[in-house]
Amino acid sequence: MASTLIQFRTEDTEKIKSIQILDKLGLTLPAYLKMCMSRLNQEQGIPFSMKLNxxxxxxxxxxxxxxxxxxxxxxxxxxxxxxxxxxxxxxx
Incomplete structure (x- = not known):
């Protein structure tokens, strides 16, 4: 199966915080993003609540x-x- 590169911009602090959290969970940022896309496809939608608090x-x-x-x-x-x-x- 062919793979593709996906890029997007985010604030440095958001990226750093995310990496710190994922590191504690034993995950990398690319692995997490792949998981998110996989769940999106499995669920055929956002796999978590999108309601406003x-x-x-x-x-x-x-x-x-x-x-x-x-x-x-x-x-x-x-x-x-x-x-x-x-x-x-x-x-x-």
């Missing part, structure tokens, strides 16, 4: 809360002009 997403939580409030007060269908007018009124 709710604790890491305060902006998303704020938007969700704003959406719930808008529905509660029946203002979820406001136009941008109506929203800006409300904001202007509050700032007065």
């Amino acid at each position: 709710e604790a890491d997403t305060p902006g998303i939580r704020a938007l969700e809360k704003a959406g719930k409030i808008a529905k509660e007060y029946n203002i979820s269908d406001m136009s941008p002009d109506e929203i800006n007018a409300e904001i202007a009124d509050v700032r007065k």
Whole structure:
């Protein structure tokens, strides 16, 4: 089977940290990357969760809360002009 070279850029510190972790696990960076690609192919997708941690997403939580409030007060269908007018009124 033919092999191919894959290259990409990353920060030096990320590479060093990764190599240090892999060294403790008895792996090399190329071996780890090959394992990742192999699992990707076996799973036919990312072999781990790609969900955002709710604790890491305060902006998303704020938007969700704003959406719930808008529905509660029946203002979820406001136009941008109506929203800006409300904001202007509050700032007065």
